[in-house]
Amino acid sequence: MADYNKLYTPGNFDEGExxxxxxxxxxxxxxxxxxxxxxxxxxxxVEPEIxxxxxxxxxxxxxxxxxxxxxxxxxxxxxPIPTGVVVSAxxxxxxxxxxxxxxxxxxxxxxxxxRDSGNRIQSVEDLGEQWKAKIEYHFNTYKDxxxxxxxxxxxxxxxxxxxxxxxxxxxxxxKK
Numbered sequence: 001m002a003d004y005n006k007l008y009t010p011g012n013f014d015e016g017e018x019x020x021x022x023x024x025x026x027x028x029x030x031x032x033x034x035x036x037x038x039x040x041x042x043x044x045x046v047e048p049e050i051x052x053x054x055x056x057x058x059x060x061x062x063x064x065x066x067x068x069x070x071x072x073x074x075x076x077x078x079x080p081i082p083t084g085v086v087v088s089a090x091x092x093x094x095x096x097x098x099x100x101x102x103x104x105x106x107x108x109x110x111x112x113x114x115r116d117s118g119n120r121i122q123s124v125e126d127l128g129e130q131w132k133a134k135i136e137y138h139f140n141t142y143k144d145x146x147x148x149x150x151x152x153x154x155x156x157x158x159x160x161x162x163x164x165x166x167x168x169x170x171x172x173x174x175k176k
Contacts, residue, residue, distance in 0.1 A: 001039040005070070005173075008061040008086060013166045016091045016159055017112055020073040024057040025080035032083055034059060034070070041083050051142040054134045056081045063169035064176055066103040071169040073107045074135070076127060078116055088112045093124040094162040096154035097139055100147075105165050106139075108156075124156055132156070 004021045011018035023032050023041065029052045031044040056077060059070035074095065075087055089109035097104050110121045121127060136153045143151050157165075 002084075003036070003039045004034070004059075004061040004086070005036060010060050010062045010166060010170055011088065013091065013163055016163075018060050018073070018089050018091060018107065018109060018166065020058040020060055020075055020087050020089050020107075020109065022056050022058040022075065022081045022083055022085045022087065024053050025082055026054065026056045026077070027052050027080050036070070047142070048145060051138065054138050058087070060107065060166065060169070062173055063166065064173040065105055065169050066172075067099065070173075071105060071107060071166060073109055076108065076110045076121065076131075077114070090122075091159045091162050091166075092121065092127070093159055094157040094165055095135065095139070096157060098152045098154060099143075100150050105169075107162050107166065124158070 008019045021034065023034055024030065029047045029049055031047055032041050033044045035042050056075035058073040058075055060073060061070065063071035065071045073089070075081060075089055081087060088111065090112050092108045092110060095106040095108060097106055108124055139151055139153050
């Protein structure tokens with residue numbers, strides 16, 4: 001049992017870097033969730049194949065978003081990163097998202113040491129319009145078979161907005 005919220009800090013976010021823990025590897029249909037009360041990863045459900053994750057999905061330890069969970073991350077990498085792996089990542093921006101009317105931010109990031117790309121990806125714009133279209137489509141529709149119309153992508157923010165959201169989520173976590 002590992003309590004990532006005690007083992008790790010959110011990272012050096014003022015310098016644009018965070019610590020993130022992977023919950024769901026890119027391409028997975030499995031909705032895996034970190035259970036903070038038990039320090040375990042548990043299978044919540046199996047999603048339809050058409051809703052496989054288009055990016056690695058994780059969380060920042062020591063944070064709490066408005067939805068009551070740790071602040072989510074979308075970790076862009078060329079391959080899936082396994083569940084439970086801790087990644088030092090560079091902040092690119094934030095996906096502003098609503099789920100059932102609640103803010104549910106997603107910090108967009110890449111591993112800090114990406115020798116495959118030569119650390120080419122420095123901003124959300126570097127990911128390209130096709131990447132953004134896939135992310136928007138996924139998050140706008142992934143609940144449509146069970147709860148249509150309950151998710152909504154609002155847009156993207158840059159690194160400064162992401163850092164402000166991280167700070168707010170750290171403060172919320174400290175108060176809980």
